[in-house]
Amino acid sequence: MDTILTINNLTKKFGYLTAVKDLSFTINKGNVYGILGPNGSGKSTTLGIVLNVVNKTSGDFSWFDGNTTTHDALKKVGAIIERPNFYPYMSAYQNLKLVCKIKGVDFSKVDEKLELVGLLDRKDSKFQTYSLGMKQRLAIASALLNDPEILILDEPTNGLDPQGIHQIRTLIKQIASNGTTILLASHLLDEVEKVCSHVVVLRKGEKLYSGRVDEMISSHGFFELKAEKQSELIQVLEADANFSSVKTEGELITAFLNQPMDASVFNKLMFDKGITLSHLVKRKESLEEQFLKLTNNQ
Known part of the structure; x- marks a missing residue:
């Protein structure tokens, strides 16, 4: 080149x-x-x-x-x-x-x-x-x-x-x-x-x-989640190696992925564990989010 x-x-x-x-x-x-x-x-x-x-x-x-x-x-x-x-x-x-x-x-x-x-x-x-x-x-x-x-x-x-x-x-x-x-x-x-x-x-x-x-911006993205059994959901996420970190703001839980995972696969996984999700959205990190990470939110 x-x-x-x-x-x-x-x-x-x-x-x-x-x-x-x-x-x-x-x-x-x-x-x-x-x-x-x-x-x-x-x-x-x-x-x-x-x-x-x-x-x-x-x-x-x-x-x-x-x-x-x-x-x-x-x-x-x-x-x-x-x-x-x-x-x-x-x-x-x-x-x-x-x-x-x-x-x-x-x-x-x-x-x-x-x-x-x-x-x-x-x-x-x-x-x-x-x-x-x-x-x-x-x-x-x-x-x-x-x-x-x-x-x-x-x-x-x-x-x-x-x-x-x-x-x-x-x-x-x-x-x-x-x-x-x-x-x-x-x-x-x-x-x-x-x-x-x-x-x-x-x-x-x-x-x-x-x-x-x-x-x-090639991270695997994150799930935005809500469930009635919030504490159980957080426990499951924190114990799962598929997720790098879990954040909670009020009722909304954000779970960042370490590797690719479809929302439908994740939904079934939670259902099998007795957790019904009332809200599930998969998002990709934007350049802005990556930029803020790089600059330590400064």
């Missing part, structure tokens, strides 16, 4: 503050990676370092085969790490033509990318007439003009309304399906779960998890 970016023991300090601490992960071609963490967890700083706009304190990173200079590598990278900044009185088409001149890209790319982001019918409208979502889509079109191998987005849906969020997420999936690798920073669990194939979870600059999203 082709490697796009390798980060090794990267650290960045701002005076006494350590923004990124000993961070290592690898990005391979053809996936959508999310750097997930609350504000202040080091996401934007990490992106800034690999894009050469923030100086690292220690550690290293390399683009592609490791023999490409960062200057040359960035010619194959598209990035949006700040709010879209175009000339307000110029049209979308004029703004993108200007970007083409700066990047040394043929003007024919402008219509192609405007069509990709759904703005071709508004190409002659001035930038200042665009909604926030349209501005963000124009910024993505701009970042794609040089047909980059990787697109880097920092909080791509920040400040957008629900429709704008949906459009950007759909667009990210579409770009990825065309073979472009994507790296996005987000504090939104929902975003990472819906858009990304891989995730790096950060807290206070430190990596808590790195891997596939589906593996992070």
Whole structure:
């Protein structure tokens, strides 16, 4: 598998503050990676370092085969790490033509990318007439003009309304399906779960998890249960090796599974033990629940 970016023991300090601490992960071609963490967890700083706009304190990173200079590598990278900044009185088409001149890209790319982001019918409208979502889509079109191998987005849906969020997420999936690798920073669990194939979870600059999203949420799930013989049910669950832990909140019992088990099998098992369940729901742990476990509910 082709490697796009390798980060090794990267650290960045701002005076006494350590923004990124000993961070290592690898990005391979053809996936959508999310750097997930609350504000202040080091996401934007990490992106800034690999894009050469923030100086690292220690550690290293390399683009592609490791023999490409960062200057040359960035010619194959598209990035949006700040709010879209175009000339307000110029049209979308004029703004993108200007970007083409700066990047040394043929003007024919402008219509192609405007069509990709759904703005071709508004190409002659001035930038200042665009909604926030349209501005963000124009910024993505701009970042794609040089047909980059990787697109880097920092909080791509920040400040957008629900429709704008949906459009950007759909667009990210579409770009990825065309073979472009994507790296996005987000504090939104929902975003990472819906858009990304891989995730790096950060807290206070430190990596808590790195891997596939589906593996992070690949627990066997849990049962939500109610029964008249509550104490008997709890005793049976606590003695059963199929369950890792049992929690009780009022009448509701939550039993976390160690291995796969169907609700129907479990229901019969309880019935055979003389326990009739008045409530039985099987659920899968969400990314949010896994994230809270990783961050110790902090």
